[in-house]
Every structure is written in C-alpha cells, then in structure tokens.
Amino acid sequence: MRLFGYWRSTATWRVRIALGLKRVAVEQVALDLRLGEQRARDYLARNPQGLVPALELEDGTLLTQSLAIIDYLEERFPEPALLPGDAVARARVRAFAQVIACDVHPIQNLKILNRVRDLGGDPQAWARTVIADGLSACETLLQGQNGPFAFGDAPSLADVLLVPQLANARRFGVPLDWPRINAVEAACNALPAFQAARPEMQADADA
Amino acid sequence: MRLFGYWRSTATWRVRIALGLKRVAVEQVALDLRLGEQRARDYLARNPQGLVPALELEDGTLLTQSLAIIDYLEERFPEPALLPGDAVARARVRAFAQVIACDVHPIQNLKILNRVRDLGGDPQAWARTVIADGLSACETLLQGQNGPFAFGDAPSLADVLLVPQLANARRFGVPLDWPRINAVEAACNALPAFQAARPEMQADADA
Numbered sequence: 001m002r003l004f005g006y007w008r009s010t011a012t013w014r015v016r017i018a019l020g021l022k023r024v025a026v027e028q029v030a031l032d033l034r035l036g037e038q039r040a041r042d043y044l045a046r047n048p049q050g051l052v053p054a055l056e057l058e059d060g061t062l063l064t065q066s067l068a069i070i071d072y073l074e075e076r077f078p079e080p081a082l083l084p085g086d087a088v089a090r091a092r093v094r095a096f097a098q099v100i101a102c103d104v105h106p107i108q109n110l111k112i113l114n115r116v117r118d119l120g121g122d123p124q125a126w127a128r129t130v131i132a133d134g135l136s137a138c139e140t141l142l143q144g145q146n147g148p149f150a151f152g153d154a155p156s157l158a159d160v161l162l163v164p165q166l167a168n169a170r171r172f173g174v175p176l177d178w179p180r181i182n183a184v185e186a187a188c189n190a191l192p193a194f195q196a197a198r199p200e201m202q203a204d205a206d207a
Numbered sequence: 208m209r210l211f212g213y214w215r216s217t218a219t220w221r222v223r224i225a226l227g228l229k230r231v232a233v234e235q236v237a238l239d240l241r242l243g244e245q246r247a248r249d250y251l252a253r254n255p256q257g258l259v260p261a262l263e264l265e266d267g268t269l270l271t272q273s274l275a276i277i278d279y280l281e282e283r284f285p286e287p288a289l290l291p292g293d294a295v296a297r298a299r300v301r302a303f304a305q306v307i308a309c310d311v312h313p314i315q316n317l318k319i320l321n322r323v324r325d326l327g328g329d330p331q332a333w334a335r336t337v338i339a340d341g342l343s344a345c346e347t348l349l350q351g352q353n354g355p356f357a358f359g360d361a362p363s364l365a366d367v368l369l370v371p372q373l374a375n376a377r378r379f380g381v382p383l384d385w386p387r388i389n390a391v392e393a394a395c396n397a398l399p400a401f402q403a404a405r406p407e408m409q410a411d412a413d414a
Contacts, residue, residue: 048347140255
C-alpha cells in the first residue's frame, strides 16, 4: 500500500498513527502542499478533493478521507483495535473523534484561514477560538474516564485524532489547560507509534 | 429512545432519514436553536458541544455527533444496511459522507456564517463557495456508479448525507447542475423515509 500525504498535514498524521499502532508498513508518497502537488492533474483525477491523505491499495484503488481510511484499516487489520467492542462505547469514541474531525480541524485548516485573511480577519484568532471551543468540549467528554488513554487502557481512534489536533492548538497559541487532555497526550507520546508519526520524523519534513 | 433535534438542523435530518430507513421509531424532542435551548444548562451538561442531534438510549445514555449516531444505529439495527458489505465499498461510501460531514457542512453552519458576517464578509457567498467545492467533488466521486442511489441499488450513508446538504445548497443559491447528484436526489425523494424526514414535515416546523 502507498500513503499519499504531507509531513505537516494533520489528517495524514492521524493515518500514520493508526498504521503505526497496527504495525502496518506502507510506502509513503510525499505531496508538497506548498507547491500544490495535491492539485496535479493525475492526482486530482483520482482524488477530486485534491486533499491528503489518500491510501492506495495493492490493486490501485485509492481511498480518501482520513476517518474512512482508518475505518478501513480497522476492518482489515483488526488488532490492536482502535474502537472498543461495545456499541455504546464505540459510539462515544467515534463522537469524540468527530468533534475534532468535523467541528474543529476543517474550520482551522489553511484554506479556510486564507479566506479569513482575505476578509481582513485574524486567522490566528479564528483558529484559536475554533480549537479552544472544540477541545474544551473534548475535555468534558473525557470526564469520568480513568484510563491513561482517552477511553481506556489502550489508545483508540479518539487518541489518534486528539494528538495531532493538540499540535495545531500549540501552533496557534491555544492555552492547553485541560488536565485530562494533557495526561492523555503524555500517555500517547510515550508510545513508539505516536513518536514515529510526528511531522518532524517524516522524510519530507523541513530540515 | 429519544432524539433531541431541531427541524431545520441538517445533522438532525440525517439521523431522521437513517431512523426512517431502518423503521426505528423514536420520540422526538425539539430544541429550538433560535431560542438557544441547546445551550440550556441541563442539556449542555450532557452534551458539552451544545449541538443537535443527540440520541438518548433507553438507559439514559446520550449519544452525540450524527455520524457516530448513525454508525450506532447501523450496528444495532443492521437491516436495511446503510453501508455495503465489502470493506473497500464501505470506505468509499464513508469517504463520500465525510466530504459532506467534515469538509462542507461544518464550514457553512450558522455559527461560522455569523463569524464571517462579523468580519464584514458575505456569508451567502462563503457558503456557496464551500458547498459548490464539496458537491463538485461529490459529483466526481459518483462517476462510474450506475445505481439509482449514490452507491448502488439501495440508499446508503452517502444518500443520507447528500439529501440534506442539497437543501442547504438551494438555500444559499448554489446552482445544482450536477446530473448524477440530481438523479440520486430524485431517487431518494421517492422514498417515504426521505419524505418523512424533511424539515417541513417535523412537528416543530414553522407554520
């Protein structure tokens, strides 16, 4: 399999963590978003959104959207599981992940922040508000959870989404004063799969 | 079960369609978003994002985030299935749904459009751009699909997400010149589950 991505792409980072946790090796194909390589005609023909990540399967099929890719990996490589076995617990983990994937990350990505700048707004302030609102809700969703990870004793889809989003939070200067979130991040960062997935560890990272 | 929602909420609409297709009856609890009822303390304590929809289970558990709720319904009430049986086909349907759920809808919801207005921007123009970009990608994702529905002979999660988003597209004046999308919408609108889920059919709808 080949993973089309970019070292600084938060959504690609999620997929790298999931692959690492499941110990699935893939070839990484870097698309430099600063050069617009994701808008190249041959890539756009296969991924009409022109986004990363995309996972190319052995037969050439291209899967898009990070959460859909991770669901695919979860089905094909079930161990270790990134979703709990109980349906209600699974719904909770998915909801936590979707707070970040739907209500935080897409509203503070580069494309949107450029539009905010074009309107004369402050992109940093816009991003800070969006991220703080979302992570504040995430902290509340983690209340009553006692495991070292977001939902239990092992990392789940929730942790996979949370850690890259925290990097964005720091980048935009969001005060990280959420004790449960901080404890979860520390637990994740102790794991090799999370360490290896970090942007600065990627082959295409800036020196 | 009780569904907390609002007649005009696109995300609630998705859940109504899924419930209808699966012939699952729930009590509907209307929260008037114009009056801020979703920010009431008792609701916010259970759903820290203060959003609709939320699905309350028989034991009082509250599930949030429309896609997570639909995944739960899919697991608990597997027939008729909203996801195909094949893992790759499932990933395609999920990705299509996530284009709308992650990259379109949250960027054109009321909260964001109010921020755009506060910056002196044109909320309608902002929404039109976001929706047109997303649906244009969706139309491309549907190329090569031949069923009356988005992905095959029966409605799937893709159709559940698409139909409410098309209502938003019309509301903001997006030209709907996508033949595959239009044909899929017509097929969906012929089904009672899609008809009954429409905003104007809800008990809390404006007269």
